[in-house]
Amino acid sequence: MSSLSLAVRDSNTMLRRNLLHAWRYPSGTLNLLLTPIMMLLLFVYIFGDVMSAGIGGGGADRSDYIAYIVPGLLLMTVGSTVIGAAVSVCVDMTQGLTARFRTMASHRGSLLVGHVVGGVLQCVMSVVLVGAVGVAMGFRSTDATALEWITAFGLITLFALALTWIAVGMGAASPNPEAAGNMAMPLILLPLISSAFIPADTMPAWFQPIAEYQPFTPAIETLRGLLLGTEIGNNGWIAIAWCVGLIALGYRWSTAQFNRDPK
Amino acid sequence: MPSFVMPTSNQGDGHPSPTAVSAVGLRKSYGDKTVLDGIDLHIPAGSVFALLGPNGAGKTTAVKILSTLITADAGDLHVGGHDLAADPQAARAAIGVTGQFSAVDGLITGEENMLLMADLHHLSKSEGRRVGVELLERFDLVEAAKKPASTYSGGMKRRLDIAMTLVGSPRIIFLDEPTTGLDPRSRHTMWGIIRGLVSDGVTVFLTTQYLEEADELADRIAVLNDGKIAAEGTAEELKRLVPGGHIRLRFTDPVAYQSAADALREVTRDDEALSLSIPSDGSQRELRSILDWLDSAGIEADELTVHTPDLDDVFFALTGPANVPNQPKESLR
Numbered sequence: 001m002s003s004l005s006l007a008v009r010d011s012n013t014m015l016r017r018n019l020l021h022a023w024r025y026p027s028g029t030l031n032l033l034l035t036p037i038m039m040l041l042l043f044v045y046i047f048g049d050v051m052s053a054g055i056g057g058g059g060a061d062r063s064d065y066i067a068y069i070v071p072g073l074l075l076m077t078v079g080s081t082v083i084g085a086a087v088s089v090c091v092d093m094t095q096g097l098t099a100r101f102r103t104m105a106s107h108r109g110s111l112l113v114g115h116v117v118g119g120v121l122q123c124v125m126s127v128v129l130v131g132a133v134g135v136a137m138g139f140r141s142t143d144a145t146a147l148e149w150i151t152a153f154g155l156i157t158l159f160a161l162a163l164t165w166i167a168v169g170m171g172a173a174s175p176n177p178e179a180a181g182n183m184a185m186p187l188i189l190l191p192l193i194s195s196a197f198i199p200a201d202t203m204p205a206w207f208q209p210i211a212e213y214q215p216f217t218p219a220i221e222t223l224r225g226l227l228l229g230t231e232i233g234n235n236g237w238i239a240i241a242w243c244v245g246l247i248a249l250g251y252r253w254s255t256a257q258f259n260r261d262p263k
Numbered sequence: 264m265p266s267f268v269m270p271t272s273n274q275g276d277g278h279p280s281p282t283a284v285s286a287v288g289l290r291k292s293y294g295d296k297t298v299l300d301g302i303d304l305h306i307p308a309g310s311v312f313a314l315l316g317p318n319g320a321g322k323t324t325a326v327k328i329l330s331t332l333i334t335a336d337a338g339d340l341h342v343g344g345h346d347l348a349a350d351p352q353a354a355r356a357a358i359g360v361t362g363q364f365s366a367v368d369g370l371i372t373g374e375e376n377m378l379l380m381a382d383l384h385h386l387s388k389s390e391g392r393r394v395g396v397e398l399l400e401r402f403d404l405v406e407a408a409k410k411p412a413s414t415y416s417g418g419m420k421r422r423l424d425i426a427m428t429l430v431g432s433p434r435i436i437f438l439d440e441p442t443t444g445l446d447p448r449s450r451h452t453m454w455g456i457i458r459g460l461v462s463d464g465v466t467v468f469l470t471t472q473y474l475e476e477a478d479e480l481a482d483r484i485a486v487l488n489d490g491k492i493a494a495e496g497t498a499e500e501l502k503r504l505v506p507g508g509h510i511r512l513r514f515t516d517p518v519a520y521q522s523a524a525d526a527l528r529e530v531t532r533d534d535e536a537l538s539l540s541i542p543s544d545g546s547q548r549e550l551r552s553i554l555d556w557l558d559s560a561g562i563e564a565d566e567l568t569v570h571t572p573d574l575d576d577v578f579f580a581l582t583g584p585a586n587v588p589n590q591p592k593e594s595l596r
């Protein structure tokens with residue numbers, strides 16, 4: 001067998017294992033979805049009247065706020081779902097399975113590929129679920145063309161790939177699954193200091209640069225622009241740069257951890 | 264500490280068997296802590312080799328290196344005829360490894376674990392299923408096959424682990440402390456499994472801290488202590504390294520002890536424990552003559568035990584610090 005077909009076959013095996021885990025234990029993934037869904041319900045139905053007053057220069061109502069908040073929560077869902085990837089990578093690393101695979105003649109990178117591809121697929125599934133909740137609550141894309149829908153989907157996938165690689169690195173670097181979960185926590189907290197819930201320009205001036213240039217805000221603004229027709233500006237490029245950077249960083253970090261001699 | 268190395272025994276017809284695992288000058292250190300300090304091993308194909316040693320002796324490190332999990336600092340290492348430095352992937356295709364902690368996927372069932380291994384060994388679907396069913400039967404896991412592996416008992420996890428190791432029909436199997444933490448029944452089951460592997464012509468490299476286990480299973484035993492091979496040979500050869508058996512007389516009355524010690528010359532005294540050791544091979548005839556002699560000398564001990572040399576003696580003599588309690592001083596003669 002050529003090394004490429006070996007790599008594809010073994011990666012496929014590892015991916016199926018990863019998806020089997022998700023299929024067997026949907027509660028794990030659903031738990032991670034709880035945070036974004038709770039946020040959605042909380043901010044729309046409980047804080048909605050006040051929050052909507054703060055966007056669009058006032059005069060916005062609750063349905064406008066739903067439109068504002070859903071793109072941010074879709075990306076928050078990605079940040080939340082990848083925590084699962086960090087934990088499952090760590091379980092593999094610490095419970096001997098990685099060692100087992102490493103003493104086999106199968107393709108070395110396949111375990112990582114399985115985790116990453118499986119992680120991205122779970123993110124996409126989760127985003128679809130949270131998106132459905134958003135639609136049920138009244139979210140409508142006002143003027144997205146087919147091309148914009150496809151681009152939005154591509155952006156979410158790229159963003160999911162970036163955060164999954166980072167999460168895999170976190171999982172591989174953690175001494176135990178609990179630590180992996182804690183280390184990945186910022187991925188679900190970062191959206192709180194982005195433009196997901198309120199526009200960045202309503203934040204204190206000293207904080208605005210942090211909110212504007214952290215990875216979530218450009219991606220959220222781009223997604224908002226694609227789905228709702230708001231101004232994207234240079235956010236699209238910044239979002240792509242962030243994703244590519246995070247992918248490169250996560251890839252280097254994860255592979256270094258995997259290739260390191262286990263003690 | 265002296266090192267005893269027995270000449271390599273030839274198998275059967277006088278021709279040496281092909282070597283399954285060989286190591287020359289294997290070294291490994293972590294920082295300034297030397298774990299393996301120049302180890303030589305030659306394991307003939309089709310034999311069972313036990314690496315015996317106390318905790319922290321470097322057994323697991325040796326297995327990890329020889330099973331390609333980690334790299335050595337130095338040493339000429341061959342497994343299944345493949346140079347580990349040049350072509351670890353070829354060596355991996357020849358080996359199966361069961362580590363110290365059960366490396367099973369707890370979230371999926373025993374059956375799915377087997378199919379996962381079959382897929383990673385690139386068996387066809389039907390072949391994978393056949394091998395999986397066969398091994399689950401052999402290891403008495405059919406009933407549990409559809410349950411998640413996380414629900415298995417310790418013994419079941421070990422059996423599943425070994426079953427998974429066997430999926431690719433490896434010719435060389437590394438077992439790192441295969442019975443540690445198992446109850447006596449599971450341990451005996453595991454011994455049966457290991458004997459079964461050998462009858463299939465597989466080479467088994469196992470580590471253990473149980474002398475009884477090495478004695479039961481291994482053709483050859485190496486005692487690893489402090490990163491060095493302290494002795495190597497068959498169980499019988501190793502037992503010959505320490506003084507033979509003895510009969511131990513224990514007294515509770517110091518006066519009786521003293522008079523017995525004065526009457527008997529050829530004995531090793533232990534004044535603190537009030538006990539005397541008389542060299543003996545433990546045979547019935549010799550035992551009778553010693554008893555007759557004790558009677559005629561009017562010596563009545565409170566307790567008499569016959570002590571035949573076992574690997575424990577070897578182990579303590581070779582691995583302990585120099586002043587292990589209750590060890591006869593002449594054991595390193």
